[in-house]
Amino acid sequence: MDTEEFVATFAVERSGSDCLKWDALEERFGDKNLLPLWVADMDFKAPPAVEAALIRRIHQGAFGYSQNLPEYFPAFAAWQQSRHGITLAPEWLRFSKGVVESLYHLIQIFTKPGDGVLIQPPVYYPFFNAVRDTGRRLVENHLVQTDEGDWRMDFENFEKLLASEAVRVFLLCSPHNPVGRVWREDELAELFRLCEKYDVLIIADEIHQDFDFSETGFVSALQVAQGRFHDRLVVVNAPSKTFNLASLLHGHILLPDRRLQEQFDEGIKPLSQSENNLLGQTAGAAAYQKGGEWFDGVKQVIRENYRYLEQQLKKTAPKIRVGRLEGSYLVWLDLRQLGLEDGQAVAAFVKKDCRLAVDFGSWFSSATASFIRLNLACPPAIITEACERLAAGVAKLAAE
Numbered sequence: 100m101d102t103e104e105f106v107a108t109f110a111v112e113r114s115g116s117d118c119l120k121w122d123a124l125e126e127r128f129g130d131k132n133l134l135p136l137w138v139a140d141m142d143f144k145a146p147p148a149v150e151a152a153l154i155r156r157i158h159q160g161a162f163g164y165s166q167n168l169p170e171y172f173p174a175f176a177a178w179q180q181s182r183h184g185i186t187l188a189p190e191w192l193r194f195s196k197g198v199v200e201s202l203y204h205l206i207q208i209f210t211k212p213g214d215g216v217l218i219q220p221p222v223y224y225p226f227f228n229a230v231r232d233t234g235r236r237l238v239e240n241h242l243v244q245t246d247e248g249d250w251r252m253d254f255e256n257f258e259k260l261l262a263s264e265a266v267r268v269f270l271l272c273s274p275h276n277p278v279g280r281v282w283r284e285d286e287l288a289e290l291f292r293l294c295e296k297y298d299v300l301i302i303a304d305e306i307h308q309d310f311d312f313s314e315t316g317f318v319s320a321l322q323v324a325q326g327r328f329h330d331r332l333v334v335v336n337a338p339s340k341t342f343n344l345a346s347l348l349h350g351h352i353l354l355p356d357r358r359l360q361e362q363f364d365e366g367i368k369p370l371s372q373s374e375n376n377l378l379g380q381t382a383g384a385a386a387y388q389k390g391g392e393w394f395d396g397v398k399q400v401i402r403e404n405y406r407y408l409e410q411q412l413k414k415t416a417p418k419i420r421v422g423r424l425e426g427s428y429l430v431w432l433d434l435r436q437l438g439l440e441d442g443q444a445v446a447a448f449v450k451k452d453c454r455l456a457v458d459f460g461s462w463f464s465s466a467t468a469s470f471i472r473l474n475l476a477c478p479p480a481i482i483t484e485a486c487e488r489l490a491a492g493v494a495k496l497a498a499e
């Protein structure tokens with residue numbers, strides 16, 4: 100299915116459907132008339148197989164307690180195997196209400212109040228919240244930018260912090276939201292070697308794993324050094340980003356090590372006692388079984404949206420530096436050359452001059468207040484409009 104056909108088939112009007120992205124603009128941005136390119140979900144319907152499976156369930160009409168669906172693990176495992184070459188064992192898998200909830204639970208289970216938890220800003224802001232809200236100590240190893248604008252990890256500082264800050268857990272974002280990096284295996288292996296040296300548990304958030312546009316290819320933490328680090332590794336992911344299912348509140352925790360499984364099963368007891376989510380599992384199983392073609396279609400739309408945006412802004416607003424898209428459908432724009440004073444000035448420019456709602460760089464790190472994150476998982480017409488608005492905003496700024 101080419102882009103045009105995909106968009107004609109799956110683009111959906113979400114405004115007026117209690118959708119956070121479109122309907123919470125007044126509440127979140129103080130202006131309901133902005134063009135929304137913020138929160139990470141898509142303006143597309145989920146794969147047809149998901150809709151059909153949910154309708155079948157809903158038509159039965161009974162929503163009592165359910166058991167785990169027997170087809171779930173085989174479908175999930177087959178996807179991981181065929182798309183990424185990852186081999187999963189059924190005993191590794193636990194379900195959760197989503198990746199963010201998993202992070203909160205895992206931090207509480209595997210650390211004590213006051214323990215250090217290391218994150219690498221700029222990073223998905225719930226990483227900060229998960230550490231702070233659980234009373235753990237935030238340890239920040241900032242990513243660094245090369246002269247070419249690419250993002251790298253600072254291994255030297257990483258080790259320094261592990262050695263001095265009593266870090267018990269490292270929260271890895273892979274691929275990395277918002278900078279969009281797909282980490283290479285050698286980069287992951289170096290991090291994990293250091294975690295081994297200082298006896299640190301790795302929690303790898305791989306929710307964006309399927310949106311791989313990189314040259315080197317996504318490598319799961321589970322695959323690094325052929326699984327050598329499994330005894331200090333927990334991976335969290337979900338079908339929600341891949342298939343646009345976020346509101347069904349369903350995610351995975353993968354624990355390849357027996358000792359960690361036992362610790363998790365004991366530790367989760369006081370934190371969560373809920374049964375599994377029938378509709379989340381139903382949707383996930385159908386998506387993994389039959390959503391491959393749909394996913395290839397949406398990935399193509401994202402790729403083309405990125406290409407357009409990159410080329411267009413180069414022509415019409417060259418002061419905006421467009422980040423490289425390797426993993427995820429979120430593009431990171433560097434506005435530093437516009438000379439805006441601070442995060443407040445960036446927000447005013449984006450909202451008032453460009454009429455856009457985006458994720459602001461200040462949400463991901465105080466050091467990236469002059470960046471913004473745009474969501475590319477939408478029809479091309481929205482990206483065209485966003486480019487026009489950005490160019491008009493920059494022109495207005497230049498005229499002032």
Ligand SMILES: Cc1ncc(COP(=O)(O)O)c(C=O)c1O
Pocket residue numbers: 139196197198199200223272276304306307337339345349350
């Ligand atoms: C890195 C990362 N982790 C987790 C999530 C959210 O996961 P969930 O909705 O399952 O809590 C997102 C959503 O954008 C994300 O970017």
